[in-house]
Structure formats: C-alpha cells, structure tokens
Amino acid sequence: AFKIITPDDVHEADTVWDFDMMKELRVSQHNMAACSVTSFGDILFVNTSNGVDESHLNIPSPDAPSFIAMNKHTGELYWTDASPGRNILHGQWSSPAVGVLGGVPQVIFAGGDGWVYSFRADKGVNGKPVLLWKFDANPKESKWILGGRGTRNNLIATPVIYDGLVYIAVGQDPEHGEGEGHLWCIDPTKRGDVSPQLAMKIEGDRRVPLPPRRIQAVIPEQGEVAVDNPNSAVVWHYSRYDQNGDGEFDFEEELHRTVSTVAIKNDLLFLPDFSGLFHCVDAKTGKVHWTYDMLAAAWGSPLIVEDHVYIGDEDGDISVFRLSADPKVAMKDFDGTLEPINIDEEGYPPNMGNAVYSTPIVANNVLYISNKDRLFAIAPSQ
Numbered sequence: 001a002f003k004i005i006t007p008d009d010v011h012e013a014d015t016v017w018d019f020d021m022m023k024e025l026r027v028s029q030h031n032m033a034a035c036s037v038t039s040f041g042d043i044l045f046v047n048t049s050n051g052v053d054e055s056h057l058n059i060p061s062p063d064a065p066s067f068i069a070m071n072k073h074t075g076e077l078y079w080t081d082a083s084p085g086r087n088i089l090h091g092q093w094s095s096p097a098v099g100v101l102g103g104v105p106q107v108i109f110a111g112g113d114g115w116v117y118s119f120r121a122d123k124g125v126n127g128k129p130v131l132l133w134k135f136d137a138n139p140k141e142s143k144w145i146l147g148g149r150g151t152r153n154n155l156i157a158t159p160v161i162y163d164g165l166v167y168i169a170v171g172q173d174p175e176h177g178e179g180e181g182h183l184w185c186i187d188p189t190k191r192g193d194v195s196p197q198l199a200m201k202i203e204g205d206r207r208v209p210l211p212p213r214r215i216q217a218v219i220p221e222q223g224e225v226a227v228d229n230p231n232s233a234v235v236w237h238y239s240r241y242d243q244n245g246d247g248e249f250d251f252e253e254e255l256h257r258t259v260s261t262v263a264i265k266n267d268l269l270f271l272p273d274f275s276g277l278f279h280c281v282d283a284k285t286g287k288v289h290w291t292y293d294m295l296a297a298a299w300g301s302p303l304i305v306e307d308h309v310y311i312g313d314e315d316g317d318i319s320v321f322r323l324s325a326d327p328k329v330a331m332k333d334f335d336g337t338l339e340p341i342n343i344d345e346e347g348y349p350p351n352m353g354n355a356v357y358s359t360p361i362v363a364n365n366v367l368y369i370s371n372k373d374r375l376f377a378i379a380p381s382q
Contacts, residue, residue, distance in 0.1 A: 017075035021048050025068070025080065028053070028060040030091035036158075038107070040098040040121050044072045045107045050084075051091035056146055062086040067096070067109045067117070069124060079124030083134070087113035087214040089144050089154055090173060099161040102189035106132060108166060110155035113212065114138045116168060118188060135186055135233060136195035137170050140218040140226035148176025152216070156259040157301075162283060164188070165235060167264070169271060171257040174299055178275045181255040183262070185235040185286060194233030197226040236286030238279075243288055252277060252291050263302040263309070268325060270309050272298030278311055280325065290327035292338070294319060300359040305367075308341075312356030316371060317349045318342070352376065 005012050021027040030051025038045045050064050065080035066088070084092065094110035098121050105121035107129075115136050119129035137155055144152040153170035160167045169183040186194070199217045200207040201224050210217070210224060218224045240254040256275035263270045269283040274297045280289040296315035303310040307323040309330075319340035324330040331338035334347050343349050352371045361368045367378040 016073075019070065019075045019077070021046075021068075024077075025064055026061050027064045032091075032093075034093040036095040038096045038098050039072055040105065040107065042072055043078065043121065043123065044070045045096045045098065045109075045121070046070065047092055047094055047096060047109060049092050050082075051088055051112060056090070059086060059088055062088070066092055066111060067119070067129070069107070069129065077127075079127050079129045081117075081119070081129050081131075083117055083131075084111040084113040084115070087212055089113060089152065089214065091154075093156050095158045097159040097161055097166075101161065101164060101166075104132065106188060108159045108161070108188070110157065110159055110168060112154065113214065114153060114155055114170065115212070116155065116159060116166070116184075116186070118166075133188065133191050133194045133233065135184070135193075136197075136212070136217070137168065137182060137184055138217070139182075140197050140199050141216070141220065143216040144214065148172050148179060151180055153179070153181070153257060157261045160262050160264065161188075162264045162269075163267075165283075167262050167269065167283070169255070169258045169260070169262065169273075171259045171274065174259060174274060174297065176257075179257045181239065181257045181273055183238040183255055183271060183279075183281070183286075185237070185283070187233040187235050190231060190233040192231055193229065194231055195229055196232050196234050196237065198229045200225050200227050238281060238286050238288065241288040243291070251275075252293060253288075255279060259299055261301040263304045265304045265323060268323060270302040270304070270311075270321075272300075272302065272311055272313070274298070276313070278302075278319070278321075280321075280327075280330065282325070289325040290330065292319075292321070292327075292331065292340070299357040303360045303362065305362050310360045310367075312352070312358065312360060312369065314355045314357070316352045316354050316356055318352060318356065318360065318369060319349045 027048045029049040033049040035047035066084045067081040069078040092112035097108045107121040109117045118132040142152040143150045166186040199210040240249045256273040258273040267283045269281045276294045278292045296313035309321045320342040321330045358370045369376045
C-alpha cells in the first residue's frame with residue numbers, strides 16, 4: 001500500500017541535515033567516498049576521499065580538502081585541511097581515528113599521499129586545524145608507479161590506537177596486486193615531522209631539506225639522500241622478520257601490501273596481507289610470533305572475540321585461531337602442519353560459497369559474515 005511519509009511520522013527517519021562535499025568543497029572523489037565518519041563529542045571528522053581522475057595522472061581538485069571537521073548536530077563546517085594536496089597518489093579511502101593521547105585529544109587521518117596526520121581534535125582556529133604531527137609511512141626512496149608496479153604505497157587501513165600508541169600498515173588498491181608492505185607503531189606524543197627519515201639534498205657540505213613529493217621523495221641519482229630523523233616517532237617497524245634465524249627472508253617472513261586494519265588484544269596484534277599471509281605480532285615490540293599462509297588474499301580485517309581471532313579471505317574461507325603468541329596453541333596440528341582450529345576432517349576451514357571481502361562482526365552472540373551476494377547469521381545451537 002502507498003503511504004505518504006511526513007515529519008510527523010515518528011516511526012520513520014528524517015534527514016536532519018546534508019552536506020554536499022562535491023558542491024561545497026569542490027572535492028573530486030576517485031571511485032567512491034568510502035570513509036566511515038568518526039564522532040568525538042559534538043564533532044564529526046571526515047576523510048573526503050579527494051583523489052585522481054580516470055587517467056590516474058591528474059588530480060582535478062588538488063586544493064580541495066582531504067580532511068574536514070563538522071558539527072554533528074547542524075552540519076556546520078568547523079575546519080578543512082588539504083595537506084595531501086598535489087601529492088595524492090590514488091584515492092583516499094581510510095577512516096579517521098580519535099583518542100586522547102598524551103593528554104591531548106587527537107584525530108588521526110591516513111592521507112592519500114602516504115602520510116599519517118594528527119590534528120588536535122577540536123573546532124580548530126579560524127577554519128583550520130592545529131597540526132600536531134605527521135608521519136611518512138613509505139621509505140623515502142620508494143617510488144609510485146601506476147598499476148602497482150612501484151614500491152610506494154597508499155594508506156587504506158584505518159589507524160588503530162592501543163595503549164597510547166598508533167598502528168597502521170600500508171597498501172594499495174587490491175587490483176594493483178601484491179607488493180612490499182610496512183607496518184608501523186608510532187608514538188603520538190611527538191610533535192612536528194616524526195617520520196623515520198628526512199629527505200635531503202646535498203649541496204656542497206650542506207644538507208638542504210626537500211619538500212614532500214608525489215612520485216618519489218628521494219632520488220639518489222640527483223644527489224638526494226634520506227637521513228635518520230632525530231625526532232622520529234617510530235616505536236617499531238615490521239616489513240620482514242627472520243623467524244627461523246637462518247639469515248634469509250622467506251616469503252612467510254615478509255609483510256606484504258594490505259588494505260586491512262589491525263586488531264589488537266592482550267598485546268597481540270593480528271594483520272592479514274594481500275599475499276595471503278596472516279601475521280601475529282607483539283604489539284609492544286614488533287616481534288613476529290607466527291604467520292600462517294591462507295593461500296588467498298584478504299581484503300577485510302580480523303575480528304577478535306574473547307579468545308578467538310576470525311579472518312575471511314578471497315577464496316571464501318573463514319579461518320579461526322586461538323588468541324595466543326604460541327603457534328602451537330593458536331593453531332592445531334593436522335598431519336604435521338599447523339592449521340586454523342576450525343578445519344574439517346579433510347583439513348579445510350568453512351567456506352562461505354564465494355569471496356569474503358568484508359570483516360566478520362559479532363553482535364548479541366551472533367556471528368555475521370557477508371560474502372559477495374549473501375549475508376549469513378551464525379549462532380550456537382540452542
């Protein structure tokens with residue numbers, strides 16, 4: 001039956017306000033605006049998803065803001081920031097994180113230029129935020145090449161705050177394929193440029209600081225160097241780890257590109273990558289406890305429920321591990337190899353029928369998993 005909905009109908013939702021970022025701010029999103037807004041008090045923080053055009057070479061609106069803060073009740077714009085500017089590599093699809101760190105409320109954005117930015121989480125001053133620190137998550141000599149052929153990466157994951165520290169890993173559009181990855185643990189009490197290294201130009205006996213660049217921060221062939229930053233906020237960094245101590249780095253001992261957000265509990269950090277590895281890392285030291293090869297890429301993020309960790313992959317498998325640093329406890333032995341604890345008698349984990357690109361969620365003792373065309377609700381037998 002046809003029904004006319006009016007504001008007097010208390011059983012229907014009403015639009016309180018809307019804000020057109022493309023019209024009001026001239027933002028030009030690449031592919032989509034995928035940010036989940038983050039609320040802190042009466043303020044909303046938003047990544048606008050400003051990016052390149054279809055050619056992947058031009059940025060239509062380099063001066064449009066990448067980050068904004070708004071009144072959540074009225075939609076009033078408090079401040080805008082366009083720090084990534086002309087250095088946006090592709091798109092900007094990360095969501096901001098908010099926390100009180102070192103006694104200061106901070107909103108942390110992952111920029112499309114591969115930098116992490118922290119601003120004071122307030123209304124700003126004269127329409128601009130107060131920058132607290134910024135961090136280049138890529139090695140200075142890394143290079144952006146179209147189609148994922150380079151070593152410079154985006155930041156697609158959401159920054160995670162745990163016990164006063166910030167965690168984030170680098171990656172690219174999954175369609176760009178596999179590549180090297182980096183996972184960072186950052187001290188958010190530092191101020192200014194807190195990157196691991198600084199880009200410098202050698203001029204005689206002087207080193208002159210270089211401004212950030214889009215394609216490559218340091219070009220050695222042009223007399224440029226990366227020097228250690230005495231103000232670095234790096235607590236630890238994971239790109240590869242010699243777990244077996246043989247002096248070499250096997251495939252399973254390397255971190256690869258990822259679009260996933262880390263999950264942490266009891267100082268255990270879990271992260272899948274786009275080469276199919278699932279990593280368990282000490283959140284305080286960066287020591288790698290174990291890795292497991294899922295044999296399929298993961299687009300979603302891990303879910304920790306009580307003492308178990310869940311992860312879905314592109315093959316549609318859902319793997320479950322115990323929350324443990326000991327691989328023999330986290331997994332179970334199957335014919336001499338360690339496998340997820342939920343494998344069947346033939347050694348396979350449950351499969352959802354097609355690719356699981358999402359993150360599993362639990363609510364009210366029900367596990368929800370979506371694949372490409374279905375949503376499953378899974379609950380214990382009564």
